[in-house]
Amino acid sequence: MAWLVVVSAACGGCSAAAEDPKLAPVEDVRGSYTLDRETGSITFPVDRFGVTAQEEAVLGSAGSVVLETCARARGVEFLAWESRYVPEYEASTLYGVWTSSLVERFGFVAPMSDADLRANGVMTESPLDVADTGATGQARDWGLIDPSPDAENVLAECRDSAEFQAVDSAQFYRGEAWTVPIADASHAVERSAPYEDLADDLHRCLRDEGLEPDGLSVEGADPSQISAEQIELALRVVHCKDEVDFVHRAVVEVSRAQLPVVERYEDELTAHRAAIDEALDRAQEVLAGSDLG
Structure with a gap:
């Protein structure tokens, strides 16, 4: 099987590996993972066989169209919606904060849309750019217009239909033969000597910076607010993770295990x-046959 490795830098198409030898792909797992410092995304070997965030948006939009058609055929008013792709959700938080481009926007807060920042009660120092939409960025008038018990029953029947099941992404998350072995292999890395050495390197750097480590973060980190103080603290954590090449080395170990x-x-x-x-x-x-096409 052919693999493609991408280690992206903030300069767009250029390779971070070309600028920083520490990021060069390790030979025995070459091409099996990706790290993107611009989006913060991390892709492990098994992820290439799963549904991407953009594909989720396509399937979600199509599913809502199927539900609208099915419900209206049964006399229930239902409006389809467009499941919008939100690039912030590509960012991985598996190893905590690790990219300066996202930290400069979110500090220790998990990257998300402005609408979701507001819905989750995240405190910010500047106003959020939130249009008149729901927490997921959708228009407010969607779904069941009159959510009565009878209408809910009709919608449940529509969700059970073959037409909806054909585009429902839930079918791809029901647990497969490889699910537990992949999880076991990945979790075993966290108990391995190379990972412990890596964590020690990170903690040593953080202490040299005058910070007290707290797992892969530090004391004083607040994932519920975005402020200049939190951003400055998060950037210091990112500096140490870059200094010891933490995320790249960790991803290599997990890829090797997977x-x-x-x-x-x-x-x-x-x-x-x-x-x-x-x-x-x-x-x-x-x-293609709907108003969302």
């Missing part, structure tokens, strides 16, 4: 990805 599992279940994973592609093809057909 690859044997991916190889063992390659046929099943390939079939899983093919099923996702089939659902996406159907979703595009649904959207």
Whole structure:
């Protein structure tokens, strides 16, 4: 199987590896993972067979169109919505804050849309740019217009229909043969000697900076507010993670642990990805014939 490695820098298309030798792909896992410092996304070997955030948006939009058609055919008023792709949700928080571009916007807060910042009660020093939308950035008038018990029953029947099931992304998260082995392999890394050495390197750097480590973060970090003080503190944490190449080294260890599992279940994973592609093809057909297309 061919793998592609991408280690992106804030300069767009240029490679961080070209500027920083520490980020060069490690040979035995070359091409099996991606790190993107601009978006904050991390992709492990098994992730290439799953649904991406952009694909989730397509499937979600198509599913709402199917529900609208089904519900209205049964006399229930329902409005489809566009599931918008929010790039902030590409960012991985698995290793805490790790990219300066996102830290400068969010501090220790998990990256999210302004609408979700408001909905989650995150405190900010500047006004949020939130239009008249719901917490997920959707228009307010969507879904069941009159959510009566009878209408809810009709909608439940529509969700059970073959048409909806064909584009429902939930079918791809029900646990597969590789799910537990991948999780076990990934979690085992956190108990390994290389990872413990990596954590020690990080904690040493943080203490040299005058900070007290708290797991992969530091004391004083507040994931519920965005302020100049929190951003400055988070940038110091990112500095140490860059200094010891923490995230890259951790991702290499997890990728190294996942690859044997991916190889063992390659046929099943390939079939899983093919099923996702089939659902996406159907979703595009649904959207092409709708007002959202």
